Amino acid sequence: MTHKSKSSSAKTAFFPGSFNPFTIGHKSIVERALTIFDTVVIGIGHNIAKEPTEEVDQRVKQIADIFRNNDSVNVISYSGLSVEAAKSVEADCMIRGVRSASDYEYELNLADANRDISGIETLLLPALPQYSFISSSMVRELQAFGSDVSKYLP
Ligand code: ADP
Numbered sequence: 001m002t003h004k005s006k007s008s009s010a011k012t013a014f015f016p017g018s019f020n021p022f023t024i025g026h027k028s029i030v031e032r033a034l035t036i037f038d039t040v041v042i043g044i045g046h047n048i049a050k051e052p053t054e055e056v057d058q059r060v061k062q063i064a065d066i067f068r069n070n071d072s073v074n075v076i077s078y079s080g081l082s083v084e085a086a087k088s089v090e091a092d093c094m095i096r097g098v099r100s101a102s103d104y105e106y107e108l109n110l111a112d113a114n115r116d117i118s119g120i121e122t123l124l125l126p127a128l129p130q131y132s133f134i135s136s137s138m139v140r141e142l143q144a145f146g147s148d149v150s151k152y153l154p
Contacts, residue, residue, distance in 0.1 A: 010038040013123065014091035016045050016082035021139055022063045025131040027154045029097045032125055034072055041089045044077040066154045083118035094120060099127040099135070 013033050019026055019042070026042075033040045042063055046056045056077045067073035078085035086094050094114065098104050104124070111122035139149045 012039040012091045013037040013095045014041050014086035015095050016043040025134040041074045043085045048079045094122045098124045099132040
């Protein structure tokens with residue numbers, strides 16, 4: 001797990017998720033977070049027991065490739081608590097996206113729990129309306145039926 005070093009005044013946001021796959025909705029959250037933060041670290045959270053390390057490494061590479069021309073974005077993988085991963089990259093806060101009222105309820109609960117166990121705050125960014133229906137699970141489902149999903153992927 002590596003990340004580019006930062007100066008003490010630079011603000012870093014940690015964006016945790018499964019990103020399976022990383023969609024244009026995720027990319028837009030990263031880009032918009034970069035208007036507020038100096039650096040965004042994308043963290044691919046995974047369950048070692050459920051997902052082969054090679055698959056996760058592959059996903060890290062793919063996402064890093066999307067941002068290859070942007071030094072302000074780093075990509076790591078982690079297993080375990082998101083707040084521990086956020087601390088390990090010295091993030092000032094975490095960011096998550098909200099597409100709907102049900103997302104909001106889920107994210108609110110997660111943000112409260114994460115603050116309670118670590119003191120780390122979560123900034124919620126509303127999804128852009130044109131991306132609010134896009135989810136990784138929708139993309140996976142369409143893929144399974146042979147649909148072309150390239151327009152949802154960066
Ligand atoms: P998780 O499994 O942790 O929910 P996801 O990879 O599904 O991880 O999503 C990571 C974050 O990105 C979540 O906060 C989710 O709400 C947000 N997100 C997912 N799709 C979009 C989208 N289309 N627009 C904005 N935010 C999104």
